Amino acid sequence: MGIRPSVGIDQTWYSKSETLNGDSAKDFPSLVKRIQLFNRDSLILMISGCSWVAWSLPSEDNKTKTDLNYILFRYSLFIGSLALIYCPKDGAALADEVDLRILVGELFNIGGMEPDADWFIKHEVLPLQKRLEELSKENFYLSKIDPKDSKILSSLLLMSRTALIQWDGISFSGDDWLRSVLLYEKYREIAIQRSFCNSNELQKAERQFLGTTADHLMRAVLLLVGLFKPSGTNPPGALDPKHDNLPPELEERFKVTNEDIGIAADRFSINASELQSKKEILEQLPVKAWLCSKELWSLHDQPMVRLDDKDPDRLILSISPQRLHPKSANILLHELVRFYEVNNLFKAKDVAYHIKGYALEDYVLERTRGTSVVKVDPLLPVTYKGKRPDFIWIGSEWTILFEVKANVKINSDKTFFNSSSLVDSWKILTEPIDQCREAIAENLVKTKKCCLVVITNDNICEPMTNFKRIAKHWGFLNDTGIDSLAILSLSQFETALNHHSADTVGKSIQNTWDILDPLSVDASLLDYDFFDAYRFQKDSSDHIAKKWKELFPAFTLP
Numbered sequence: 203m204g205i206r207p208s209v210g211i212d213q214t215w216y217s218k219s220e221t222l223n224g225d226s227a228k229d230f231p232s233l234v235k236r237i238q239l240f241n242r243d244s245l246i247l248m249i250s251g252c253s254w255v256a257w258s259l260p261s262e263d264n265k266t267k268t269d270l271n272y273i274l275f276r277y278s279l280f281i282g283s284l285a286l287i288y289c290p291k292d293g294a295a296l297a298d299e300v301d302l303r304i305l306v307g308e309l310f311n312i313g314g315m316e317p318d319a320d321w322f323i324k325h326e327v328l329p330l331q332k333r334l335e336e337l338s339k340e341n342f343y344l345s346k347i348d349p350k351d352s353k354i355l356s357s358l359l360l361m362s363r364t365a366l367i368q369w370d371g372i373s374f375s376g377d378d379w380l381r382s383v384l385l386y387e388k389y390r391e392i393a394i395q396r397s398f399c400n401s402n403e404l405q406k407a408e409r410q411f412l413g414t415t416a417d418h419l420m421r422a423v424l425l426l427v428g429l430f431k432p433s434g435t436n437p438p439g440a441l442d443p444k445h446d447n448l449p450p451e452l453e454e455r456f457k458v459t460n461e462d463i464g465i466a467a468d469r470f471s472i473n474a475s476e477l478q479s480k481k482e483i484l485e486q487l488p489v490k491a492w493l494c495s496k497e498l499w500s501l502h503d504q505p506m507v508r509l510d511d512k513d514p515d516r517l518i519l520s521i522s523p524q525r526l527h528p529k530s531a532n533i534l535l536h537e538l539v540r541f542y543e544v545n546n547l548f549k550a551k552d553v554a555y556h557i558k559g560y561a562l563e564d565y566v567l568e569r570t571r572g573t574s575v576v577k578v579d580p581l582l583p584v585t586y587k588g589k590r591p592d593f594i595w596i597g598s599e600w601t602i603l604f605e606v607k608a609n610v611k612i613n614s615d616k617t618f619f620n621s622s623s624l625v626d627s628w629k630i631l632t633e634p635i636d637q638c639r640e641a642i643a644e645n646l647v648k649t650k651k652c653c654l655v656v657i658t659n660d661n662i663c664e665p666m667t668n669f670k671r672i673a674k675h676w677g678f679l680n681d682t683g684i685d686s687l688a689i690l691s692l693s694q695f696e697t698a699l700n701h702h703s704a705d706t707v708g709k710s711i712q713n714t715w716d717i718l719d720p721l722s723v724d725a726s727l728l729d730y731d732f733f734d735a736y737r738f739q740k741d742s743s744d745h746i747a748k749k750w751k752e753l754f755p756a757f758t759l760p
């Protein structure tokens with residue numbers, strides 16, 4: 203059966219499948235048995251092909267927000283991981299699109315994000331509680347949380363994991379990707395200009411980790427996306443190394459080499475047999491805990507698969523088009539920065555992470571030039587030596603205080619698989635409250651209302667940290683002079699800056715804060731229509747388009 207842009211999932215589809223025409227899967231064991239009916243490579247090829255065809259539709263026809271393709275993008279990677287772990291390489295049935303859509307729909311309906319309660323408390327909630335008890339001794343705000351309230355903490359952790367499944371990757375645009383490139387560009391500039399290291403040392407460390415320069419790696423990623431799109435003789439999402447070598451004239455045009463493309467493909471891919479070693483680890487877990495396990499998230503982190511370990515010229519599949527750009531951004535701003543820190547490039551603890559903060563603040567400063575958002579320092583008394591936020595936006599009714607935080611998600615655990623990392627993020631997010639509280643006490647705010655906005659380079663930070671929930675439930679803003687708070691990504695901040703005023707931003711954030719039920723699964727943490735309405739528009743903002751032409755003149759903005 204050929205691949206079509208979207209298909210429906212209902213009971214009639216079972217009659218169209220030659221292999222899955224029996225009872226549907228009711229739990230993970232029965233789902234695994236049904237997945238095992240298929241040839242491994244055919245199922246991986248189908249995941250790749252269906253995902254790329256759906257993803258490559260024109261923007262006005264793109265079905266990424268419809269239920270069917272949304273479920274495909276969110277859950278097919280888990281099906282892929284299970285296929286690589288359990289499916290036979292030879293023999294077995296060949297999967298078609300109907301089979302894949304059925305399996306994805308069954309996984310979605312199983313509701314695997316509700317793990318075994320006893321296991322979840324022991325392995326997930328207890329580490330979180332232990333870390334909370336440690337940090338609450340030194341943090342006033344965290345001391346308000348009752349670490350023994352396992353029910354609430356379990357709910358918060360599960361909501362964070364659910365947000366990761368629902369939004370990770372899909373919430374990432376081409377503009378977001380370029381912002382990551384620009385942030386790393388600033389990172390390099392600051393590291394050298396402020397004499398944290400010299401240019402040669404930084405270039406050597408960069409090449410040691412990446413295998414090439416950051417610029418060449420990012421161009422290679424863009425070229426890979428173009429090569430994977432449905433066209434030519436390869437299946438959608440497939441790359442044949444024997445036939446996709448660039449001729450010299452294209453290497454010159456794109457400023458990238460075949461070696462760069464190979465390096466990018468290696469860094470993003472895993473060998474098809476590599477996940478088989480995860481089987482024993484996975485089966486030690488209760489089946490309801492599988493979607494909380496790192497083992498089934500392997501393809502989220504390595505979204506390309508080499509079908510044959512022994513043949514380097516065998517097809518490489520990119521089974522997740524929406525993962526390539528965020529993965530490369532993660533390499534620059536998290537994995538590479540962590541490499542600098544672990545290898546003590548800057549000769550002092552945590553400097554690698556501090557430089558990322560300086561780079562983010564410098565980026566925001568550039569974006570606010572010529573606007574009414576200004577640095578806070580000139581508005582405070584010269585003699586004031588206390589804490590303060592970074593920026594301020596003053597309206598007639600509202601004052602918005604901005605604090606820039608580049609390391610909200612812990613570099614070593616951005617997805618919070620180690621549940622204690624979530625508490626570390628909460629601690630980081632309490633710091634802006636304290637900074638604003640002290641500055642407000644110095645009469646910084648003259649308007650009736652005041653809102654705190656934390657700006658971060660990470661997307662989906664609010665739903666993944668759930669910090670707004672704990673801040674409201676445990677009264678973090680009481681007696682601070684702050685009426686409400688929000689955590690905005692760079693793109694959301696730029697939308698607010700370009701299309702709204704301090705008063706409308708403050709009012710929107712306050713409205714969401716007022717109606718927020720902190721412990722409700724269905725609660726809205728942000729007016730996403732208000733802050734994201736312009737994010738996926740056809741034309742990028744001026745500075746993004748200008749920088750794109752400067753850095754990647756031969757490529758189209760994704």
